[in-house]
Each structure stands twice: as structure tokens, then as C-alpha cells.
Amino acid sequence: MTPLHSDPISDELPSGLVRPQPTTNHQGCLFRISLADALFRLRVSPDDLRRWYERGWLSFGEGLTEEFDEFDDPRVFEIQVVRDIVRSGLTDVQIENLLAELPKPFAFDPTRLAFSFRYGWVCVEPPVEIPEPSDVSDVIEQNIDDWIAECDEETLEGLQARVADALRDLRGKRASQSP
Secondary structure, eight states: OOOSOOOGGGGSOOTTEEOOOOOOOOOOOSOEEOHHHHHHHHTOOHHHHHHHHHTTOOSSOSOOOSOEESSSOHHHHHHHHHHHHHTTTOOHHHHHHHHTTSOSSOOOOTTTEEEETTTEEEEEOOOOOOOOOSOHHHHHHHHHHHHHHTTOHHHHHHHHHHHHHHHHHHHHHHHHHOO
């Protein structure tokens, strides 16, 4: 099958977007719910689950007796992803074409998964928050310590030259301002 997004530009994703990878590892939690309760909360019927499994859209099917983790269970993610696509109003053929581009199982965090007409399936990466330094001198000290530990003479010599230039300029301004 030919990918829906065959634009050569589409292989390079902009910052903040990554190709989706299924969530398979998760930490179990103490809060467990039955399949019936999970389906009720997701507003999905057992018939929906069976149909989606028969179409190959879910990696698991009916008759499950095990419990689900109430939070962050990959199977719940998988149901949510398929449910949302199915309820978008697309035909089964369109759904199959869309899902053909996703790696199985479709256990993606549905709050981060998106389809881009330019890039295909993507996941939105949360922005990395860099804490603001409380004191600039702490940041300078830390960087200098790192450069010393790395024996980065070139960077330290460049810094030394910049500080010497800044001091020379400052002294020159002071001298020109004094009477």
C-alpha cells in the first residue's frame, strides 16, 4: 500500500512532532477495573469491541476476563484511538487506509496522537521546560566547572578573551566619562 503522505518533505518532522510508537510498557496500578466498566466509561459496547477486533483494528477481542488498569492502560488507549477514528464518520475502507500507516497495536496516548495531512500520523511531544536559573552567576559557575571538568581549553580561552574585551570596553567608557 502506498503511504498517504508521499510528499518527500513529510519525512522530516518539525520540532515537537515525532512518529508514533505504541505504548506497550506501562506501570501497573492498584486501581483496576473490569472490561465491562472500562467499556462503559469509554462509551463502547462489547459489539463494537468484537467488530473492531474482527476487522483487525484491535489487538485483543471479546471474552476478556482480566482487569484493566484504570489509568494509562495501553489497551484502553487502543480502544480510545480506534473509537475516535470510527466515530469520525469515515468509511471502513478509509479507516483501514488510515490505520494501515500506524504500527500495531494502536496503543498510543490519544491526547498526543494526531493525523497531519502533510506529515501523516504524528505524536505531539510535550515541550521540554527548562527551569529558569535563580541566579545567572550560578549558571556561569556551573558552565565553567563543566568546561574545566571536560578540559575544554578552547571554550575557556574564548570566554577569557570575551571577558578581557568586556573589561577593556568598560574601562574605556569610564575613562572617557571622567572629567
